[in-house]
Structure formats: structure tokens, C-alpha cells
Amino acid sequence: MRVFTLVFSLLITVATSQTHDDGAETINNSPGHSSSFGYTGLEGPLNWYGLDRKHNGLCAKGRYQSPININSEIHSGRGGISIQIPSASADFENLGTTVEVALSNGLLFTPTGRYNLAQFHFHTPSEHRIHEEEYPLEVHFVFKNPAGRVAVVGFVFEITENRRGNALFENIFSQVHKIASPGTSVRLNRLMFGDLAAHLESNPVYQYSGSLTTPPCTEGVSWFVSSKPLALSTKMFNAIKHVLKFNARYTQNALGEKNLLEVAASELDLASPELHEPVKHELR
Amino acid sequence: MRVFTLVFSLLITVATSQTHDDGAETINNSPGHSSSFGYTGLEGPLNWYGLDRKHNGLCAKGRYQSPININSEIHSGRGGISIQIPSASADFENLGTTVEVALSNGLLFTPTGRYNLAQFHFHTPSEHRIHEEEYPLEVHFVFKNPAGRVAVVGFVFEITENRRGNALFENIFSQVHKIASPGTSVRLNRLMFGDLAAHLESNPVYQYSGSLTTPPCTEGVSWFVSSKPLALSTKMFNAIKHVLKFNARYTQNALGEKNLLEVAASELDLASPELHEPVKHELR
Numbered sequence: 138m139r140v141f142t143l144v145f146s147l148l149i150t151v152a153t154s155q156t157h158d159d160g161a162e163t164i165n166n167s168p169g170h171s172s173s174f175g176y177t178g179l180e181g182p183l184n185w186y187g188l189d190r191k192h193n194g195l196c197a198k199g200r201y202q203s204p205i206n207i208n209s210e211i212h213s214g215r216g217g218i219s220i221q222i223p224s225a226s227a228d229f230e231n232l233g234t235t236v237e238v239a240l241s242n243g244l245l246f247t248p249t250g251r252y253n254l255a256q257f258h259f260h261t262p263s264e265h266r267i268h269e270e271e272y273p274l275e276v277h278f279v280f281k282n283p284a285g286r287v288a289v290v291g292f293v294f295e296i297t298e299n300r301r302g303n304a305l306f307e308n309i310f311s312q313v314h315k316i317a318s319p320g321t322s323v324r325l326n327r328l329m330f331g332d333l334a335a336h337l338e339s340n341p342v343y344q345y346s347g348s349l350t351t352p353p354c355t356e357g358v359s360w361f362v363s364s365k366p367l368a369l370s371t372k373m374f375n376a377i378k379h380v381l382k383f384n385a386r387y388t389q390n391a392l393g394e395k396n397l398l399e400v401a402a403s404e405l406d407l408a409s410p411e412l413h414e415p416v417k418h419e420l421r
Numbered sequence: 422m423r424v425f426t427l428v429f430s431l432l433i434t435v436a437t438s439q440t441h442d443d444g445a446e447t448i449n450n451s452p453g454h455s456s457s458f459g460y461t462g463l464e465g466p467l468n469w470y471g472l473d474r475k476h477n478g479l480c481a482k483g484r485y486q487s488p489i490n491i492n493s494e495i496h497s498g499r500g501g502i503s504i505q506i507p508s509a510s511a512d513f514e515n516l517g518t519t520v521e522v523a524l525s526n527g528l529l530f531t532p533t534g535r536y537n538l539a540q541f542h543f544h545t546p547s548e549h550r551i552h553e554e555e556y557p558l559e560v561h562f563v564f565k566n567p568a569g570r571v572a573v574v575g576f577v578f579e580i581t582e583n584r585r586g587n588a589l590f591e592n593i594f595s596q597v598h599k600i601a602s603p604g605t606s607v608r609l610n611r612l613m614f615g616d617l618a619a620h621l622e623s624n625p626v627y628q629y630s631g632s633l634t635t636p637p638c639t640e641g642v643s644w645f646v647s648s649k650p651l652a653l654s655t656k657m658f659n660a661i662k663h664v665l666k667f668n669a670r671y672t673q674n675a676l677g678e679k680n681l682l683e684v685a686a687s688e689l690d691l692a693s694p695e696l697h698e699p700v701k702h703e704l705r
Contacts, residue, residue, distance in 0.1 A: 269667060382554040397468065
């Protein structure tokens with residue numbers, strides 16, 4: 138994905154988030170905070186802190202960062218959470234760093250409270266890994282409660298040999314070629330979430346407290362990742378990958394452990410100068 | 422991929438590399454240098470230097486590191502290089518960090534000299550990105566010349582809708598379920614490389630001087646990456662991904678630019694302490 142200023146997506150968020158409390162406690166970017174980020178070189182995840190030292194400190198120093206490798210230490214359980222999203226039409230937008238469906242009519246129920254849907258968006262390859270394994274695509278349904286707390290429900294996708302993917306997402310991805318450029322959008326009709334809600338309720342869900350996977354990498358995000366992949370056709374995988382290109386943050390350290398960038402920095406401090414040997418770089 | 426000590430793979434390398442000059446100039450690990458690495462947490466790419474400060478300095482400080490995002494600044498050309506690999510049987514081995522075909526009978530011809538095949542192995546997802554886009558799989562054919570210089574020929578794969586992938590690799594991947602555990606191997610028969618050689622010669626090839634993508638991240642590696650993906654069936658993609666799980670280093674900085682870990686370290690040094698705000702981490 139190309140770098141794209143967040144101003145555009147923030148305008149959209151503001152325009153569509155009448156149901157949200159955007160007070161001081163809100164976990165998202167505020168409209169006054171405009172920064173750009175990407176997934177390549179100095180705009181990429183290793184330098185998100187460098188792009189905005191004032192706001193992105195947790196990207197380099199947070200110890201409860203997402204995405205993680207989901208291993209046996211992560212709690213999983215069946216039931217306890219559910220989503221209710223009425224069938225709807227919605228805008229499908231290319232934000233430069235992801236493609237997003239702006240749909241605020243939906244609810245997440247958890248043991249500790251109710252959240253309102255803000256949007257859902259995609260990452261390729263998957264951001265979470267499950268027992269070390271990565272998946273070709275992941276969707277994040279982002280919810281907020283009136284106090285501004287964020288909960289995200291994630292599903293990974295697995296490419297199916299029989300060509301028949303999950304109907305909801307095949308419907309969505311069939312339109313993705315129309316929003317190949319950042320800033321473009323298309324209207325999606327007849328989005329139906331019943332099967333997805335059933336999928337979430339009928340399979341174990343991994344639960345942990347992590348962070349946003351994009352700047353400012355805010356922590357305190359309640360993550361719910363379904364253990365069972367959704368089916369994705371080869372055709373639609375290629376279509377969405379061609380637009381997303383690559384937009385996954387690297388796997389973070391285990392929850393509670395030192396941020397991997399802090400680890401790297403402390404190593405470099407201790408390095409002896411004689412390790413910097415000159416090396417020839419010409420292509421022979 | 423699980424962490425796995427390199428001792429095992431080094432024994433294999435030594436046992437099968439009679440044709441190589443293993444003198445002081447050799448770019449590979451020497452048998453006396455045993456280190457382990459992986460792709461998760463403290464064993465992962467951000468901490469490869471920390472795993473072995475004596476040998477892995479370039480992983481954190483090198484400025485010509487691979488893999489890169491291949492953009493318009495990378496030279497591409499048709500012709501000029503070719504491979505000749507006789508049809509053969511070979512062992513297909515799970516080294517813990519990758520799966521590898523040990524086949525030393527093969528040649529690479531470049532404008533500046535001839536190299537001998539050492540082995541080829543796989544990464545998922547692709548390590549190189551082409552114009553920002555990532556691919557689900559990449560193969561690296563590793564060659565060395567008698568002076569110990571390394572050249573790698575890489576191909577990315579694209580999943581095909583018609584179920585028919587490249588015959589050579591479909592043949593290989595059909596056996597990958599037999600080497601699901603590190604340390605196991607299986608004999609492959611009738612490997613035919615004619616189509617691959619033709620593919621390489623009939624499409625533009627990106628060329629640059631970079632590094633090994635695994636510790637010790639040695640630089641001075643001549644990279645040749647075919648611009649045209651090979652076809653991969655969905656069935657075989659799922660089969661090899663299930664064994665490899667995830668073994669791609671993150672995209673490095675542009676060639677000649679400061680190592681991204683050095684960039685991150687310099688930012689952390691400059692950070693003000695007040696950015697370390699306490700954050701609640703319970704799952705609500």
C-alpha cells in the first residue's frame with residue numbers, strides 16, 4: 138500500500154461516527170492529529186515511532202502490542218461474545234493503508250459490555266499468526282463503546298480449493314478492483330452478516346488485550362480472534378491482494394515482554410565498533 | 422517455523438558440498454558457528470543480532486540487506502543470466518527454518534562468472550515485494566562460485582485459479598506433508614528444470630546486490646529475481662504453508678540506506694521519558 142495521509146480517513150470517520158463518543162477518552166486518532174504511515178522503508182512499521190514521536194510512542198515501546206503469534210498461552214473459549222450486524226448497504230473505501238467498509242450500524246456483546254461497530258477493514262497477509270502459521274488475509278471489525286474503549290473482532294482467511302468462498306466477503310471483494318486507487322470508494326449493497334455471526338459463535342475465540350496494529354498503536358484494545366478461518370476463493374484473494382499489496386505489521390513480542398524495537402535498540406547500544414566491517418556492495 | 426539449531430543443517434551442508442570451496446572467503450556459516458534463529462519473538466528477525474552478536478552484526482547494521490521492495494530503482498533486464506540444472510533425484514529436508522532441496526548439480530551463468538548450485542529452499546509469504554506487492558510464496562536457488570561468492574535466483578509464486586501450478590514445484594510440494602517435522606526428509610524423483618530455465622530466460626530479471634535473508638545476513642550476495650510469478654495451485658499452497666507456517670524476514674530499507682533497526686534505535690535514544698505513560702492492560 139502506498140503511504141496516504143490519515144486526514145482523508147479521519148474526515149470519513151468524523152462524518153460517519155455520529156453514534157460515537159469522541160471525548161477525551163477516545164482511543165482513536167483525533168482529527169487534530171494528522172500523520173501518515175505506510176508499510177515500506179522509513180514509512181513502515183519499524184519507523185512508525187520516528188514518523189511521529191509525539192503520538193506513536195507505544196509503537197516502539199509498548200509491551201502489549203498487536204499483532205501477536207497466538208499460542209497456547211492465549212485464552213480461547215467458545216461463546217461469551219456475539220455480533221449483531223443488520224444487513225445493509227455501505228461504502229467500500231480505499232484509504233491508502235487499507236480498504237475499509239464504513240458501516241456503523243452493528244453491535245458487539247461481550248461479558249463486560251456492549252460496543253458499537255465503527256468499520257471493518259483488511260490486511261494481507263494476516264497480521265495474527267495462529268500457532269506460528271500465517272494466513273493470506275485477515276479482516277478486523279472495529280467496535281467502540283461510548284467511553285471510547287475499542288474492541289476488535291478478527292477473522293483470518295484460508296484459500297479454498299473448491300473456489301467457493303464466504304459469500305459476504307466474496308460479494309465485497311468482487312468490487313475491490315473498482316477502488317484500486319487511494320481515495321476512491323464504491324457502494325456495496327446487500328451485505329449480510331448472519332453467517333459470520335454464526336461462525337463466531339460456533340467456534341472457539343482467542344481473547345487477549347493488545348493494541349491497534351497501526352499508529353498510534355494504542356493499547357487497551359480487547360481482541361477477539363476466531364480460531365476458524367473463513368473460506369476465500371483464489372480469484373478473490375488475488376483481486377484484493379492486488380489492491381492491498383502488503384499491509385501487515387510484523388509479529389510483536391509476547392504480551393508483557395519488552396517491545397522488540399526496545400530489544401533491538403539495547404543490543405545496538407552494546408555493540409562493539411569493530412563489528413562494523415566494510416563490505417563490498419557492487420553487483421558482480 | 423519452529424526455532425531449530427543450525428547445527429543440523431550445517432552438517433548436511435558440509436556433507437553435500439564437496440564441490441564448494443569452504444575457505445576463508447566463504448560467505449556461509451562455517452561449521453564452527455552454530456546459532457539458532459526463528460521467526461517469532463526473541464528468536465525472530467528483529468533480534469537476530471541479539472542472538473549472536475559476534476556473527477550477526479549485519480542483520481542489524483548492514484545497509485545492503487535483503488529482502489527489499491523491488492521498485493523502479495532496481496535494474497531489470499532480459500537475458501544475461503541463465504541456469505542449467507540436469508534432471509535429478511534429491512533429498513527434500515525440513516530444516517526447521519525452511520524446507521530445502523539439497524541438489525548440488527547445477528550451474529548459474531552470469532555476465533561476471535559461473536556459479537554452482539548448493540540448494541534451493543522456500544519462504545512464505547514471499548520475502549521480496551515487487552512494486553510493494555507481496556506474493557504467497559518464494560523460492561531461492563542458492564549458488565556459490567569457487568571463491569565462495571554467493572548468487573541467489575529467486576522466483577515468487579502466484580496462486581492460479583485453474584488449479585494447475587508449475588509442474589516442477591507441484592511435484593515437490595506434493596511430498597511436503599511427509600516432512601512436517603524439523604529433521605525429517607524425503608527423496609524426490611524426476612525433478613525437471615527445463616521449464617524453469619526457460620521461464621528465467623524469457624522474462625525480465627531484477628538484479629541487485631544484497632544479503633542473505635537469514636543470519637548471519639552476509640552482504641555481497643548477487644540477487645536475481647524473476648519478474649514473472651510462477652503458478653501455484655491452491656492445494657499445494659495450503660500444503661506448503663501448513664509446514665512452513667511463516668518464515669519471511671520483514672522488508673529491509675532501500676539499498677544503501679541506514680538499517681531500519683539502526684533507525685529505530687536512534688529514535689529510542691532521543692525519546693523523552695514522559696512518553697512512557699502507564700496503560701491498563703487487562704482484557705475488559
